[in-house]
Amino acid sequence: MILSMLYKSTPEDVRFIMIDPKMLELSIYEGIPHLLSEVVTDMKDASNALRWCVGEMERRYKLMSALGVRNLKGFNDKLKMAAEAGHPIHDPLWQPGDSMDAEPPLLEKLPYIVVVVDEFADLIMVVGKKVEELIARIAQKARAAGIHLILATQRPSVDVITGLIKANIPTRVAFTVSTKTDSRTILDQGGAESLLGMGDMLYLPPGSSHTIRVHGAFASDDDVHAVVNDWKARGKPQYIEAITQAEQSADSLLPGEKPEGDEDVDPLFDQVVEHVTETRRGSVSGVQRRFKIGYNRAARIVEQLEAQGIVSAPGHNGNREVLAPPPIKDV
Structure with missing residues (x-):
């Protein structure tokens, strides 16, 4: 699936955040220009990356709301049409004093973001329930903002694939499993225990209770290396350091949660x-x-x-009033 997206999409179209607890499966993609951060192997960094996605999702929603569009495609199409008409769109969230610029910066095309988590059972076991809630929040709201999740696990037990996660992940794929119980955990029905292996899978599309049996293509390590090396030759990744930093904002916090180290x-x-x-x-x-x-x-x-009472809470238009007096200048 990742290889297919690399064939079809440039870094301007799709960016990846890859979380690989096993440090084996996804590390092969290290260094491609599509990455927003280095392949994440530390579970604490993985939690921070998911929290960053929540904050980015909220930021994109504010931009789309300001432009009057419903999804990321509409946002990018509107920017393209405005640029072709000779009237590029400035950042509607910018305010005087935000920077030294005399006018707001121009908006740029936003790429789709795909978050790939390999063996998220490790993530659940190490970091705990907070990750489950972050995954659910992203799955619930982030699709319109162009942020998508791919979760994989080799342990399809109910303490990993919980009801909260299943309720918010409408599209599912099951490869060969050992028992009918495992198949029911993934697909809510049996069948995956009878698959032949070697790419044989059952696909459950969103909004349907009927599975489709399909066969996945096999991509060898040499095939993946060839594509990865070609993309590496085309450009270097531009990482966003804030993705793995332990920074929390009001947008990225879960309901009732307070920032760590507040x-x-x-x-x-x-x-x-x-x-x-x-x-x-x-x-x-x-x-x-x-x-x-x-x-x-x-x-x-x-x-x-x-x-601290230095600024007010945001008003109905999002602006804050500075309550503290100006600093006293030395005479």
């Missing part, structure tokens, strides 16, 4: 206070651009400012 003040906190009180602008994007940090970290700092 009592810890960010090292940039004092500098941000000075900047915000001087410019009288308390937006997340302004802090992000001024201090060249990730969205999640900037959002967390602004939330700390709100907790």
Whole structure:
């Protein structure tokens, strides 16, 4: 499946986040320009990557809402038509003071993001229920934002493939399993225990209770290496460091969850206070651009400012009022 997408799509169309607890299956794709981060092998980093996806999903929804479109295809089509008409679209979420620019930056095409998790049973066992809830939240809402999940496991037990995950993963594929119980865990019906192996599979399409028996193509290591090496020769990956960093924002937190280490003040906190009180602008994007940090970290700092009473809660239009007085200048 991954190889098929690499054949058809450029890095401008599709980007990947690959999580590989076994450090074997997906490490072969390390270095391709489609990757948003290095192949994730540490389970804590994997949890952070899923949390970043939730934050990115919310950001994309705000952009699509501002442009009046329903999905990522509509968003990209609208940008393309506007550019061809000679009227490119500026960032509608930008506010004066967000950067040194006199006008908002132009919006750019957003790629689809595919999150591939190999053996997510390890992820569930190591990190716990939080990962299950993050996966469910992404599966519930992220499709319209162009973010998709591929989950794989060799242990189809009910403590791994839980009811919450099954309810939010409509498309399922089962290869050969040992028992009818395992087949029911994956497909809600038997049949996978009778498959022949070697790519023989049952496919359950979304919205249907009838499985389709298909045969998957076999791709050798040499085939994969040939495609990977060709893409490596075409360009280098541009990683986003914030993906695996332990940064949490209000958008990426689960209901009722508080940021980890909420009592810890960010090292940039004092500098941000000075900047915000001087410019009288308390937006997340302004802090992000001024201090060249990730969205999640900037959002967390602004939330700390709100907790300290320096800025107000966001109003109905999303703007925050700076409550603290300007800094006193030395005479």
